Amino acid sequence: MNIENHTHTYKSGFISIIGRPNVGKSTFLNRVIGQKIAIMSDKPQTTRNKVQGVLTQNDAQMIFIDTPGIHKPKHKLGDFMMKVAINTLKEVDLILFMVNVEEGIGRGDEFIIEKLKTVKTPVFLVLNKIDQVHPDELLPLIEKYKERFDFQEIVPISALQGNNVETLLTQIKEILPEGPQYYPADQVTDxxxxxxxxxxxxxxxxxxxxxxxxxxxxxxxxxxxxxxxxxxxxxxxxxxxxxxxxxxxxxxxxxxxxxxxxxxxxxxxxxxxxxxxxxxxxxxxxxxxxxxxxxxxxxxxxxxxx
The missing domain is CATH 3.30.300.20 (K homology (KH) domain)
Structure with missing residues (x-):
């Protein structure tokens, strides 16, 4: 990469975090943004995407947005929300698919993976809660996920302890397109x-x-x-x-x-x-x-x- 060029380009983009309930999405956001900011999680979803947090750095701005939950629809409204969620995934620059390593692959994860196959957006697999398992247990789990989907990156983290979160942010930044600073630096962070x-x-x-x-x-x-x-x-x-x-x-x-x-x-x-x-x-x-x-x-x- 041309370093001189790198210092002058500003990267920005929208990132959607998806995953089953309780995989640690809020913990991750609070860790990244540095304060309790993921306060929208208990609000009923509207079709307008909820901005959950904005991380502004001197060379990039990462806007994390919430998607209506992806799970098997039980009724017409659920069906509609599902479509909204999939459309959102098509419009963002990057999808973080977060899983809880303590739980292994569940049916909910399988369902999400099937839906991810319908979008062209790059997907990172984020394995959260690595502080809760022995490293030897990670590799077989990573292999299982690799068999099911071609992830752009696979990043093990502990949102709670902060392990590897900086690495994940660096990899996110690398993949984001060049773009404007959509939000004033202090608006959603402070x-x-x-x-x-x-x-x-x-x-x-x-x-x-x-x-x-x-x-x-x-x-x-x-x-x-x-x-x-x-x-x-x-x-x-x-x-x-x-x-x-x-x-x-x-x-x-x-x-x-x-x-x-x-x-x-x-x-x-x-x-x-x-x-x-x-x-x-x-x-x-x-x-x-x-x-x-x-x-x-x-x-x-x-x-x-x-």
Whole structure:
């Protein structure tokens, strides 16, 4: 590799982590991002991919996203979620298929492997919890997996102890394409909450006004502060709409709608942060903001960063 070239290229991409429940996906993310950031795992899935963590380095940005779980569908909705999951896998730059080495290959793993055969995205096999088994047990397991699928890389790690995690990150970086820095360096690393809180408020506002206000709502988090002398967190946010008529709808008669949005969002935010929240919402009209910001918003940028 041309070293001079390497120092100037910036790599970035989207990485999906899949695997049976309890293989250690959250532990891995928390280890990589350096804080408890995998907080979306217990939320019901929506089709929009959940950004679970962003690792920004001086020469790369790795965006880890969550996919709706891949498992045998039991009903129509499950079938639909399955399709969403497979489509997501086709759109990312890399798939990490994480398995728990203590458990051997299970039917769930076999099912996931069958689905992986339908996508062209490169797949790393990540064998987690190696601290729990004797090294001699690893080789036969690796052989079994190799027989079933042509993995781009096979990396044994311990997400809990941190063994080999840096090696995995280096290998991820090597395979990512050159690309832009999609998120500001501190956005999801230092403040995963900011992005998720804005999405929670936006979700409530859209849900409650969906008949009258199409997707022309953005939410800007103005500040998140811990209040003095108490454990309460004070969140100030602005809901941005395109027209005055939409502002009226979002505020509602005697402010009823805005109050309802606030109450529902506050409950979710409290659940997310694990502490009491005082949420202050404002509504602002910014004509045609979508035309100026739509591409940026697709990448998760918010208006306050520009």
């Amino acid at each position: 403040h995963p909450e900011r992005f998720i809180i804005s999405e929670l408020i936006r979700e409530k506002a859209l849900h409650l006004t969906r008949e009258e206000v199409p997707h022309s709502i953005a939410v800007v988090i103005d500040s998140i502060k811990k209040m003095e002398e108490s454990e309460t967190i004070h969140v100030m946010a602005t809901i941005v709409v395109e027209r005055d008529s939409q502002k009226g709808i979002v505020i509602g008669k005697q402010g009823k709608m805005l109050k309802e949005i606030g109450q529902r969002a506050r409950q979710d935010i409290e659940h997310l942060l694990g502490s009491k929240v005082f949420l202050e919402l404002w509504v602002k009209v910014q004509k045609d903001w979508r035309n100026k910001l739509s591409q940026l918003r697709d990448y998760g940028f918010r208006e306050d960063e520009y």
